[in-house]
Amino acid sequence: MAQPDWIAADAGAGGAGAWAMTEAGEVLDRAEPPPGGRVTLADLSSRWLVSGARVPVLACGLTAAEAARKLPCAPLEPGPPLAVGADDPSMALRLVPGLRQDNPPVLTEGAETRIAGFLDGRPDFDGVLCLTGAMSLWAHVSAGEVVSMRAFLSGELAGAAGVAAMPDPAAVADAAADTISRPEALAAKLAEARTALRLGLMVPEAAQAGIAGALIGAELAAARPYWLGQELVLVGYPAETALYSAALAAQGLAPQALDGAGMALAGLCAAWRGLVGTRA
């Protein structure tokens, strides 16, 4: 493989990995993160970087809270992304800053880049993006800016409550419908699914679908002002957005679902073009 002109890295928790890129925006190679892990800068260095070359690396998801930009604002800052000196002399690392909102408190770690990637293709979008993940994020976008955000810990709670694999969307939708109408039952539903498993009243797949569905249902109930009467787009791993799609279908919604990795790459390419543009 030829030496990349630059490297795009979605390097946060749940990030999509990294891509070796040409100046023209072609993908030479892709590094996927290990299951449950992330691609580190050291991985990139050993994989693609040649000693002495000093290749530009543009990374999102590594935000320092202090560098995050306050809402309302465009997902990418107009100037060059924050420059950061990396220990590795073979890379010139620049970080895309996250977005922050203080009330309620939200901090993005890569979601800003996915939003930018989406807006790169739909600059006039006025609606809501739901970015799924361990911490899911709902962002209201209007006139090219992120106006407000809400975050939910549903994905991480599902892991803590025992959901190991991606459950069946139809079973998740059934469980979600129940907690959308009775969200206060969430902690009870989680306890019941686990005990049903213990007592042999449910197979593991059904118990895990019950847990994931209860969490997604409670999230949809709380996020109702974000999706009701809005154009909604889901962004994330296809197996994850499929669960939200199934739960939302029961509410009469059929949102578009986009792969989070594609949006992350599009956002990093947009940030790269901004960087090159300001350099020229």
Next chain:
Amino acid sequence: MAQPDWIAADAGAGGAGAWAMTEAGEVLDRAEPPPGGRVTLADLSSRWLVSGARVPVLACGLTAAEAARKLPCAPLEPGPPLAVGADDPSMALRLVPGLRQDNPPVLTEGAETRIAGFLDGRPDFDGVLCLTGAMSLWAHVSAGEVVSMRAFLSGELAGAAGVAAMPDPAAVADAAADTISRPEALAAKLAEARTALRLGLMVPEAAQAGIAGALIGAELAAARPYWLGQELVLVGYPAETALYSAALAAQGLAPQALDGAGMALAGLCAAWRGLVGTRA
């Protein structure tokens, strides 16, 4: 210390430990569990048992799901507890079986013994016991029997969401009041408290109180049919029941709170008397 006549062990997850007992029900010694851990049968053996003596050990919290008794029923079975052969020849181990309910699924692992300990002092009680813990349990008790139960995973979710120490009851009550009225906001409240911590908008104690309060508030909202208009008694670690007391005070309730360890010991003593009675 003299060789105990028998040993009482509350040996499940979150159990209170074990007691070296005389036939007359006096406590000779107490073994407390390590923080976050439990007292094991091997611990008891190395601590109190003399080779060749074969001391009776009566333990709760080690229920096999198959041996659990179905509701409605008294918290202790009238006959002798299930005998189980232990590997250790120095102990004659007997287990108090748990209680099970299939719909919604609940399985007790020591709570049945605490309920029995409470009813030993209040045999005519008609009301609800809330047993706090990693999985909290609400039990409706009437005419000496457990009629129905609900379980909540609030305590375990608090741990997963980052609550390490017992937070301030007043701060927990504030957060709980908010989710009692808007329980669907639970997953959002958890995400917000964590991000507020990350952004330095809250000190760790306040963020942890927000998380614990959000979970307890959602639990109280879902358990409302259990505490509204009923005599309610809290049973658990005093630092834990204090959080529920503070949250319930805001709803106009002032439930009695009893130490879970004391109730466990009282229940094991009641089971022991039943065992000795049937032997005599």
